[in-house]
Amino acid sequence: EQGAIPLLDYLSLKNWKQEYCGLINIPHMKDMYGLFYSEQLGYKGIIQHEQSNELSLSAIPKEEKQQGLFYFNKDGYSSYCKEYKEYWDWVKHRNEDRYQTTQNHGKHYDAKNMMHTFRLLEMALEIAREKQINVQRPNRDFLLEIKSGKFAYETLLAQANELQAQLEEAFKKSDLPEKPDLRYINQLAYELREEFYREGFY
Template identity: 35%
Template sequence: MAKKLIANRDMFISQKCYHSFANYAFAQIKKAKGQNKWINNPKPKDQPKAIDYMYWIPKEGFDYFSWGRDDDSFACRPVKMESSKGYKLSRVEHGFGVYRVYEIDETFDFLRSGKIECSSISKEEERKNFVGLLSFNEVKYDQDCKDWKNYWGWMKNRNEHRWTKQESGELDYDAKNMLHCIRLLYSALSILTTGKPNVYVNDTQREHLLKIRNGEFSHEEILKEAEELVAKIDKTKKDLEESENPIIPKEVNRPKLLELYNELMDEFS
């Protein structure tokens, strides 16, 4: 099967390789800058805590007459919520991320695995135990937890040698991803000009790619090279579209591919 596929590999090539290779190459550029943010913005070892995203307004702060007092305090000034223990919460209607706070005994905790657990509040608790309103920035908390998880997952699985220069400040990008970007653009240009993918780079290209891998160019220099390659690819693609006998078709021949598929299934079923 493999030999037959290799013998008919030209059937799978079309001008659409432009999108596959060029788009993926620029995704690599974006990734190179994105992971550099993790280098420059390390996350603490401890996971974000929900309580750190909570502020509350004690009911005393609701007093209208607290406006303009001599001590320069303001009404409804939120303060940091120091603990989730000893309080019950109930959600405020039509108030996103806003909860009523009720002071209960110290054994109660309104946080369960980092998530708020609201409680049923009796009429007596409503009258006697209400102490204020709490605001929880859950969107920011969830995003920070996601970033924290991604960062430490990357730290755990990354190649330490690959990131040495970035951490030391010698490079401001992921050199390996930029290498792949240029290599993919080489392949795209090769397919559009010769009809074959650039599986093995020539000696000149190989030497240049190794220099990129070793961080011998700035990010701006590599971006400029990528833009020049894309310009060549764009021109080549335009020439192919205008040609009466293009070296590769605009689209693959689906009936022929289906015929090949059926032959393979008959031979190896």
């Protein structure tokens, strides 16, 4: 037998049970294990139970013949488990109305997030070019159309990438300081509070 074969297929082909398998580390071969099989020698199996995240290693008698090599991509598996957990955490805590809206418009993306992406990109571009924040959006209808799922994802992605390119170019040309003047900001906040309380607002 030659070539790689998925573990479950291999066990089925051999008519083996995983709990009778034994694994040992192979020195200097990352994620590679020697695979043994015996129904009498008390091997620990490949995993202890279905929820296991770690392989089981067994004590193998020297005279036992190795049946094959077993490769376990631990980093890839850990990454998959992390993404799997994050997905189900998201499902547990997601906004159900928002999720149903995404399902209903059929575009397969979070339209509200996409709307905010455009809003923030455009506001950042205005900061770079005009040095001011415009909260009231002049293209409100367009943003609401994005939120309703009117446009294809690919179309919006291309437009967002174009805005990103414009934004990077605008900040290259902008004379805005690299960092805010914290002393000025603190002084301004102090003066505004002082004026607020002096005028008797509560």
